[in-house]
Amino acid sequence: MYRLDDFYDLSATLTDYPVTRLIGTGVGNEYNQTLSQWVRQDVLDELYHCFSQLERNNDGQVCPQALRHQLLSNEKYGPIARNIIKMWYLSIWYKMTDNWSMTYGIPAYSSPVIGVESPTPEDYIISNNAYIQGLVWPLMGSHPMGAKQPGYGTWSDAPLNSIASIHLQ
Amino acid sequence: MTKCEQFDVVIIGAGIxxxxxxxxxxxxxxxxxxxxxxTGxxxxxxxxxxxxxxxxxxxxxxxxxxxxxNAPFPNNPNAPQPLVTDTRNMSDGKPITNNGYFVQMGPNPFASTYTRSEGGTTLHWLGTCLRMLPEDFKLKTHFGHGLDWPISYDELQPWYEVAETMIGxxxxxxxxxxxxxxNPAVHIPFREGYDYPMEKIPQSFLDNYMNQGLQGMSVTIxxxxxxxxxxxxxxxxNGMPRGDYRPVGAVGNQNLGQRCAGxxxxxxxxxxxxKYNALKTLAQAKTTGFVEVRNxxxxxxxxxxxxTHExxxxIYKQYTDTQTTDYEVKTVSGRIVVLAAHAVExxxxxxxxxxxxxxxxxxxxxxxHPTMLTWGLMPTDIGAxxxxxxxxxxxxxxxxxFRRKQAxxxxxxxxxxWSWPAGAPISTVPDLIDNKNLYGAELKRAISSVYPRMxxxxxxxxxxxxxxxxxTIDERYKDQLGNYRPVIHYQVTDYTRAGMAQAKQVSDELFAYLGVxxxxxxxxSDPGYVTYQGEGYSYNGAGHLVGTHIMGFNAQTSVVDKHQRSWDHPNLYLVGCGNMPTISTSNPTLTMAALTYWAADNVLKALEQT
Structure with a gap:
């Protein structure tokens, strides 16, 4: 598994969920594998290096401005970072733009994705289980549609306080 | 040709x-x-x-x-089915002949779909089981347009009870x-002492919020x-049973599905x-030992x-698998034949x-039911x-x-x-990340403070x-087994558009009342975009396909009689929503099921007589 710890560290900053919560989804390995499948290792190395060099606050958190200036607005790293966020929330790998892929390449030995013939597939859901573990569902105060059934009549209950749900990590 | 198998009844279609x-x-x-x-x-x-x-x-x-x-159900080129994603805007006035199963002739696109699998469209229906209003059976008499049914609410009422019990x-x-x-026009008489087999499904937090918020509201037409x-x-x-009624769980796994789990x-x-699906009734049918289902x-x-004109x-084509066109032509006969393949089929x-x-x-x-959506954000978290x-x-x-003038x-x-109007959250969250440039805590706040209010x-x-x-059908348009694709001519007329305009007016007032x-x-560019008196509205398909072989009072103006039998062929019965002469405002499945219990009774009597 290529640089899994770095993947989690970067993910934690991008999503504001602690690494333990991300590991708890059980699908971080799949996401990291997906990332390695569509982004070359030397590009990932550069991304993680850039991330490690970002200015940090006293509490060790990456400075938001530094993240925006040096990573999110960077034409090479920004699209990868946004795809990482989208994987965690929606369990979908969104195809990188052709322009990005031509400029920064894709791994030479992409293992074929089941049911997808093109080496740069259209957007796809990473797996059944990944769909179920998407972070968007609990954040909305709900559950993945079609899974993690909350029980008869729960839809009548008052919703969770939305501020509380931010802290319920 | 091999020997023709004989049955008492041959039924075409394994839906509800x-x-x-x-x-x-x-x-x-x-x-x-x-x-x-x-397939099945x-x-x-x-x-x-x-x-x-x-x-x-x-x-x-x-x-x-x-x-x-239709996302869960197999893509089967040997029994193709329409998809909502096939629907296209037709404002350029050209037919759409090569996008999906339907050939759309316009002028408006027909936006509804159905499922061609064992169990039929009940595999993906919502489960809404409304009865029709008494006045819905007599539109022509009351309002001067539409058609009267040859059967009244009072006659159908006992069959509604049967259908409600059997569906659960x-x-x-x-x-x-x-x-x-x-509003006396909407009152529906129920038999004294009758109640449904299960208690009402708990209303959502949103329902109760609206119920309170709309106290005292009325509209003027x-x-x-x-x-x-x-x-x-x-x-x-399935909810909480009344009396001796016992809910029917999942087919092949009775421990599941005894009650909705949210x-x-x-x-x-x-x-x-x-949620009921027709696989349950099919399983009960097979249990009798007299029913064979051939997928x-x-x-x-x-x-x-x-x-005899019977x-x-x-004649049918039996195929071996969905991805090849190998098939064998076979023939069966029944003393009675029942066509139950869906209104379009x-x-x-x-x-x-x-x-x-x-x-x-x-x-x-x-x-x-051209279905117009309105959407917004509630002032508070309603637990969407x-x-x-x-x-x-x-x-x-x-x-x-008002039905004299508008729908x-x-x-x-x-x-x-906003899952229907916007595909939320899957289709909307990327915008927050890609275009609104949110990440981390800001992204969390944007989702958790907005989505539960949708x-x-x-x-x-x-x-x-x-x-x-x-x-209609056309030699030019066939599927890979050589069967016809439906060619559809469809228009949303001013009567319905006036109803859409009225609906938008009611929605605007309701939003203002609640502070939405x-x-x-x-x-x-919406596929279902139409205009009325200068304003634009968009409709979606409801999946309520009704009226392609209507019942009526005589053989000159209708396809089946009151008993759901073909006027032309004494041993042919048609069932399904195609028999309904008007659609009115209820999701049609319950009424169709009630009519089918009535039809089954008529078929039994006919079998006894021959």
Whole structure:
């Protein structure tokens, strides 16, 4: 598994969920594998290096401005970072733009994705289980549609306080 | 040709109407064969080696990018089915001949779909089980347009009770008679002492919020005041049983689905089958020992006896798998033949066989509920995206004097936020990340403070029967087995558009009453964009396909008689929503099921007589 710890560290900053919560989804390995499948290792190395060099606050958190200036607005790293966020929330790998892929390449030995013939597939859901573990569902105060059934009549209950749900990590 | 197999009754289609018919006849020891065009799961819940069970539908659903109503069900070129994603804007005036199963002739696109698999469209229906209003059976008499039914509410009433029991509907009769609504046109008489087999499904937090918030609200149409009342919706979904009634769980796994568990996924598929689907009735039919279901058999033709005009044989193509075109032509015969293949497919088969059409009404009077959505953000968290798709509605405007001039409609309260109008959250969250440039805590706040407030209404607007709205066939358009694709002519007329305009007006008032921040947008590029008096509105398909072989009072103007029998062929019965002469404002399945129990009774009597 290529640089899994770095993947989690970067993910934690991008999503504001602690690494333990991300590991708890059980699908971080799949996401990291997906990332390695569509982004070359030397590009990932550069991304993680850039991330490690970002200015940090006293509490060790990456400075938001530094993240925006040096990573999110960077034409090479920004699209990868946004795809990482989208994987965690929606369990979908969104195809990188052709322009990005031509400029920064894709791994030479992409293992074929089941049911997808093109080496740069259209957007796809990473797996059944990944769909179920998407972070968007609990954040909305709900559950993945079609899974993690909350029980008869729960839809009548008052919703969770939305501020509380931010802290319920 | 091999020897022709004989049955008491041959039923074409293993959806809800075919299943009801088979179960009723099998229980009386009639030998029944069902021919189903699509594939099936043969009563399995779990996959068994290479044999797929119901759970395979869930697997397909999870990884489908577009979670449309047919997403879980196999793409089967040998029994192709329409998809909502096939629907295109037709404002350029050109037919759409090569995008999906339907050939769309316009002028408006027909936006509804159905499922061609064992179990039929009940696999993805929402489960809404509304009765029709008494006035809905006599539109022509009351309002001067549309058609009267040859059967009245009072005659159908006992069959509604049978259908509600057999489907397993959860509701309280004291809510559903609408006596609490100060609009006598919508009152529905129930038999004294009758109640549904299960208690009403708990209403959502949103329903209760709206019920409180809308206290005292009314709207005015033509100087009449109509109260806006939130009423629980009767649902074919397991809840708390009354008396001795016992809910029917999942086929192949009775421990599952005894009660709705809140998977929030009724459309496109209930993972536990707490929602009724026709697989349950099919399983009961098979239990009789007199019913055989044959999947992957597409009926292509029927042959008549030239003297009696009875249907002598049913001709079908049995294919080996969905991805090759290998098939064998086979023939069966039944003392009685029941066409239960779906409104569009029934019409297609009759037109292909050239039968039952002395009235020239086969395929005509196609109707749907053009469904207009309005959406916005509630001022407070209402817990969106939880529970069954809809647990309440506003039925106040289902009937009234205004139907002389404009369509009636029912308002459905959606529990799943903007999932229908915007594809939220899957289709909307990327925008927050890619374009709104949110990440980390800001992104979390944007989602958790907005999504639980998402709110939408659906307005199911009635259409009148129009002979020009029709299904036809054309030699040029066939599927890979050589069977016809439906060619559809469809228009949303001013009567319905006026109803849409009225619905938008009611929505605007309701949003203002509740303080909803409106986000409704109708775009000229929407497939269902139409205008009325200079304003634009967009409709979606409801999946309520009605009226392609209507029943009526005589053989000149209708396809079947009151008993659901073809006027032209004494041993041919048609069942399904195609028999309904008007659609009015209720989701049609319950009424269709009631009619099918009535039809089954008539078939039994006919069998006894021959």
């Amino acid at each position: 109407s075919g299943a009801i018919m088979a179960q009723q006849l099998g229980a009386q020891q009639k030998k029944v064969l069902i021919l189903e065009a699509g 799961t043969d009563g399995r819940f779990f996959n068994n080696n290479d044999k797929k069970g119901y759970e395979s539908y869930m697997d397909t659903f999870f990884t489908a990018m577009a979670k449309i109503p 509907v959860s509701a309280n009769a004291r809510d559903q008679n609408y006596q609490q609504i100060d 033509d100087y009449h005041h109509y109260p806006i009342k939130v009423v629980s919706t009767p649902q074919g979904r 998977n929030s996924n009724c459309v496109p598929i209930c993972p536990i089958q707490a 992957q058999c597409v009926v292509s033709d029927m042959a008549l006896d030239e003297y 249907v002598k044989t049913v 029934n019409a297609k088969i009759l037109l292909a066989a050239g039968i039952a059409n002395s009235s020239d009404q086969v395929g005509r009077n196609l109707m749907d 995206f939880r529970g069954p798709g809809s647990t309440s509605g506003i039925p106040s405007l289902r009937g009234g004097e 009636a409609f029912r308002i459905e309260i959606g529990n799943w936020g 709110f939408r209404l659906g307005f199911l607007v009635e259409q009148l029967p129009d002979p020009n709205n029709r299904v 921040e409106a986000y409704t947008q109708y775009k000229q």
